[in-house]
Amino acid sequence: MDDVLVVGAGPVGLTAACQLARLGVSVRVVDKLDRPTTESRAVTVHARSMEMLAPLGALPRMLARGRRVDGLAMVDGATGHTRARIDFGEVPSRYAFLLDIAQPDSEAVLAERADELGIVVERGVELIALTQDDDGVEVTLRSDDGERTTRVGWVVGADGGHSTTRHLVGTHLEGGFHGQHFAMADVETETALSPDTIRMFTHPDGVGMLFPLAGARARTIFLVDAPPAGATAPTLEEIQALADARMGGQVRMRDPLWLTYFEVHHAQVPQYRHGRVLLAGDAAHIHSPAGAQGMNTGIQDAANLAWKLALVARHGADARLLDTYHDERHPVGAEVVRTTTALTNVGTAAGVGAVLRDAALFVVGHTPAVGDAAAAKTAEVTIAYRDGRLAVHHGHHRHGTARAGDHAPDPDGLRRPDGSAVTIADLLVRPGLLLLARSDDTDTVDALHRVLGDLGTVVRVVRAASADGGEQVVDDGDVIGRHYGLGDEGLALVRPDGYLGLVADAADPELLRRYLADSLGVPEPVAP
Ligand SMILES: Cc1cc2nc3c(=O)[nH]c(=O)nc-3n(C[C@H](O)[C@H](O)[C@H](O)COP(=O)(O)OP(=O)(O)OC[C@H]3O[C@@H](n4cnc5c(N)ncnc54)[C@H](O)[C@@H]3O)c2cc1C
Known part of the structure; x- marks a missing residue:
């Protein structure tokens, strides 16, 4: 089975x-x-x-x-004027862009x-x-x-x-089953608009969106009224007319690969x-x-x-x-x-709604901190599970550092003992849980290995490479301290989806054992 x-x-x-x-x-x-x-x-x-x-x-x-796309712009569809641009370059991720x-x-x-x-x-x-x-x-x-x-x-x-x-x-x-209808097309475009930006065109008749794809291809989406009964797809001419009306006349389209109407519910x-x-x-x-x-x-x-x-x-x-x-x-x-x-x-707002929207867009476009926050939310990097029962933070939490339930920070500055750079993303390539352990005591590290068993990997975070204690990453700039709040002793258990399960200010194997048994409900793991 x-x-x-x-x-x-x-x-x-x-x-x-x-x-x-x-x-x-x-x-x-x-x-x-x-x-x-x-x-x-x-x-x-x-x-x-x-x-x-x-x-x-x-x-x-x-x-x-x-x-690779670097930003998301809100454009006035009638005039072609960019109201706000959100840049993804400051998104706290190794992938500070859109794909x-x-x-x-x-x-x-x-x-x-x-x-x-x-x-x-x-x-x-x-x-x-x-x-x-x-x-x-x-x-x-x-x-x-x-x-x-x-x-x-x-x-x-x-x-x-x-x-x-x-x-x-x-x-x-x-x-909400108040279906919204979209006309979509996957087309070759001729436009002076730079392909490094996704554009959302605001318009009282309905939003238009332009997603640059590889080469000259692009995806366009327009919010439309319910199409005539039985119509499954708009024609290229209809899509072009929508673009002319709502994209400031800036986009010519040809060679559609795909045209469709799409009704969406929420x-x-x-x-x-x-x-x-x-x-x-x-x-x-x-x-x-x-x-x-x-x-x-x-x-x-x-x-x-x-x-x-x-x-x-x-x-x-x-x-x-x-x-x-x-x-x-x-x-x-x-x-x-x-x-x-x-x-x-x-x-799609009109009247007072449009004025409020445009004021909000002005703030987003002209206040870097607001723009960065909007980019982080869009990039979904603000998602965390701090209040969930799998988030266990033991001991003192140092202000400004990650909490259990946050996505594990992936700062630069870690090295392998041979001097080559290594990232948390690299360490997550190995399947299973990843335990970052700060401890100078090799018996403790051995005990952590035994407790984690075949559920994952223990990686010791050391200030200088040493000959003992299994796999190590060298953190001579204390980036793990600054981002995870771990001092000379501590544990950070990274789940395979990259989120922090247990964060502890002590490298105590019993804390790990209790987390695995009580929070994850895993019986005693077997030796790796
Ligand atoms: C026309 C259209 C346009 C879209 N445009 C956008 C967009 O612009 N941006 C965006 O973010 N999202 C868009 N989406 C939504 C996006 O495609 C989905 O969010 C995404 O595909 C979800 O992935 P999924 O794997 O959950 O489902 P799907 O991609 O739908 O995959 C489900 C699979 O299950 C299979 N399946 C269904 N029933 C059975 C069964 N009984 N037995 C076996 N197999 C079955 C189907 O054949 C299908 O391959 C669009 C969707 C559609 C349909």
């Missing part, structure tokens, strides 16, 4: 599958489509998602296929990684039924060969906005976990493309879920750990639904 069935080989299902496989879980992936989609759909990858795609080994290939890449390219890279990790994506295979009991899930899959019923341990429902999994567990999306399921079935990505939340948060939120759902599911499926952790997937990610999804709805409405 496979540990996990992932339903859907979109970006979310593939991210979950890759991470599960890296963590030693046997995973099966099915998708009802015979071939991957060719529709460009979600085109922007944000910093926090890049941080999570990097350890999977997917990011360099995505960067090679996409376009624009068509969804088929992202999916192709993730599928390649999945293949390298030994995952066979079974295409033309559709989930049509499931029932679950205490020990597993019975799923019925339909393909050209007929229907087959099989058992798996767990199911990840990453089957998109029309999720069958969601339906089969008896839940539904709740929220909604979310009330529960992400249904026993042994977990919903992720569009199956759990749908909303406007404004702010380009949809796929990103889903990728981060997958990263949050996969390591927890691996602990439960492979290491016998208490299944209640999976409740923290809902606890941590549901509020994030709810916030995304709220803000993307607001962003779409703001772009």
Whole structure:
């Protein structure tokens, strides 16, 4: 019996599958489509998602296929005048930019990684039924060969906005079903507008968005009235007319690869976990493309879920750990639904609303701190789980340093004993938990190794390389002290999704043991 069935080989299902496989879980992936989609759909990858795609080994290939974008501008669609520009250069991340890449390219890279990790994506295979009991899930899959019923341990429902999994567990999306309609096109553009910026054009008739892709290609999106009954796609001429009216006459378009109408709702399921079935990505939340948060939120759902599911499926952790997937990610999804709805409405405001919006944009555009805060929020690097039950901060918290529940800071200044530079992102490439330990006592470090066992890696943070005590990183500039608040003694446990679980001002193996047992619910780990 496979540990996990992932339903859907979109970006979310593939991210979950890759991470599960890296963590030693046997995973099966099915998708009802015979071939991957060719529709460009979600085109922007944000910093926090890049941080999570990097350890999977997917990011360099995505960067090679996409376009690096440095800013997001709000432009008056009638005049072409830029109201505000948010620069992503100060986003606190190794990836202080946006990556624009068509969804088929992202999916192709993730599928390649999945293949390298030994995952066979079974295409033309559709989930049509499931029932679950205490020990597993019975799923019925339909393909050209007929229907087959099989058992798996767990199911990840990453089957998109029309999720069958969601339906089969008896839940539904709740929220604003005042559908908004968008006309979309993936086109070659002729424009003097620089391709280093995503532009959102405000206009009383509806927002327009322009996402530069590789070469001269771009994605355009326009909020429109409900299209005539039966119309599935606008013509290129209609898209051009929208661009002429709402993009200050600055963009010519030709050679469409994809034209479509797209109706969006703003909604979310009330529960992400249904026993042994977990919903992720569009199956759990749908909303406007404004702010380009949809796929990103889903990728981060997958990263949050996969390591927890691996602990439960492979290491016998208490299944209640999976409740923290809902606890941590549901509020994030709810916030995304709220803000993307607001962003779409703001772009369309008229009258007093437009005056207020323009005043706010003036502040954003002319106050660097406000602009940086807006960039950080858009890049999703402000997401943290400080109040969750997996965030345990032991002892004194030094002001200005990371807390348990924050994403692990990744400062420059760390070296390997041979003098080469190393980053926290590099250390996270190894699957499992990452324990940064500050202690001069080799017995303590040995004990930490024993307690962590096969759940991950202990890396000792030392001021100068020494011959004893296992793997070390050298921190002669005290960057770990400044960013993590660790003094001569301390622990920082980084989860596989890059967030800090336990932060302690003592390198006490008992603190680690208690965290693993009580917070993660893992029985005594075995030796690595
Ligand atoms: C037309 C369109 C335009 C979009 N534009 C944007 C945009 O501009 N910006 C943005 O951020 N987001 C956009 N999105 C949303 C974005 O594509 C999604 O947020 C993202 O794809 C979510 O990924 P996912 O893996 O959760 O779902 P999906 O990408 O939808 O993948 C789900 C997969 O599950 C498969 N599946 C479904 N049911 C079953 C079943 N029963 N059995 C087996 N397999 C099944 C499907 O074939 C599909 O491959 C757009 C979506 C659409 C449809």
